[in-house]
Amino acid sequence: MEAVLGTGLLPINPSFASDEDSASNNPMTVLNRIHPPRPDWYEEFYALALDKTMISYEAEIAGYKSQLFSNLRGKADKILEIGIGTGPNLKYYANDPGIHVFGIDPNSKMKKYAVAAAEAAGLPPSNFKFMQAVAEALPLNDASVDAVVGTLVLCSVKDVDLTLQEVRRVLKPGGFYVFVEHVAAKDGTILRFVQGVLDPLQQTVADGCHLTRNTGNSIAKAGFLGLDINQVVLSTASLVNPHVYGIAHK
Numbered sequence: 001m002e003a004v005l006g007t008g009l010l011p012i013n014p015s016f017a018s019d020e021d022s023a024s025n026n027p028m029t030v031l032n033r034i035h036p037p038r039p040d041w042y043e044e045f046y047a048l049a050l051d052k053t054m055i056s057y058e059a060e061i062a063g064y065k066s067q068l069f070s071n072l073r074g075k076a077d078k079i080l081e082i083g084i085g086t087g088p089n090l091k092y093y094a095n096d097p098g099i100h101v102f103g104i105d106p107n108s109k110m111k112k113y114a115v116a117a118a119e120a121a122g123l124p125p126s127n128f129k130f131m132q133a134v135a136e137a138l139p140l141n142d143a144s145v146d147a148v149v150g151t152l153v154l155c156s157v158k159d160v161d162l163t164l165q166e167v168r169r170v171l172k173p174g175g176f177y178v179f180v181e182h183v184a185a186k187d188g189t190i191l192r193f194v195q196g197v198l199d200p201l202q203q204t205v206a207d208g209c210h211l212t213r214n215t216g217n218s219i220a221k222a223g224f225l226g227l228d229i230n231q232v233v234l235s236t237a238s239l240v241n242p243h244v245y246g247i248a249h250k
């Protein structure tokens, strides 16, 4: 079995699977089932758009992220980031010496941006690995990472509950899940009504992103031992509000 990064992050080895199981468990088959391939131009365009359009959002959320990610300092050597996208979070935690980051995303066009962000954050190339995969079927062994990071991802995955189960599975006991997610506005508000109307359009233009998920509730019900969750409305996020952010402990 090949060790990812040579540090104990082990891709799953379906060594006891039958031929039929192996075919359906093949990482690309799983990826394509959960996240059917988009046209190349769409993936390229979405990656470029994320890279170019999130600058003011990232500036506004920077204070919250700095505080949140400071919880990782000195406590997490092996980190998995789900839906890493262009890698906007790496600068908050990747400059700790000895840290190893494994970033997964179904959109392979994110890789060049994430690799550049890892390099800019001072992470040695051998300590960062990008893998094309989905969060619903993480290519890592049980209890193999100290922390999982996910920002603006549970809006986009196909199955939120399955993703959270996977996050818990790969975390070591005592490990933690750090998240920032946008969620549905309060029922009965104008914002919630508008989100409902625009949700199908948002899914089309933003690669499956949903505006109306109650993601905070899903995290609260996912079976973590402890949860610290907070809410904020960001002026740069417009209809994509409010946000929940915090840490869940396994």
Ligand SMILES: C[S@@+](CC[C@H](N)C(=O)[O-])C[C@H]1O[C@@H](n2cnc3c(N)ncnc32)[C@H](O)[C@@H]1O
Binding pocket: 034, 035, 050, 054, 082, 083, 084, 085, 086, 087, 088, 104, 105, 106, 107, 110, 133, 134, 135, 136, 150, 151, 152, 153, 156, 157, 158, 207, 208, 209
């Ligand atoms: C709004 S972007 C956020 C990217 C990055 N985390 C950030 O904070 O900018 C959503 C990301 O989730 C990825 N994604 C979509 N479906 C996914 C899935 N099933 N599993 C993991 N990532 C997924 C997308 O490719 C995209 O990179």
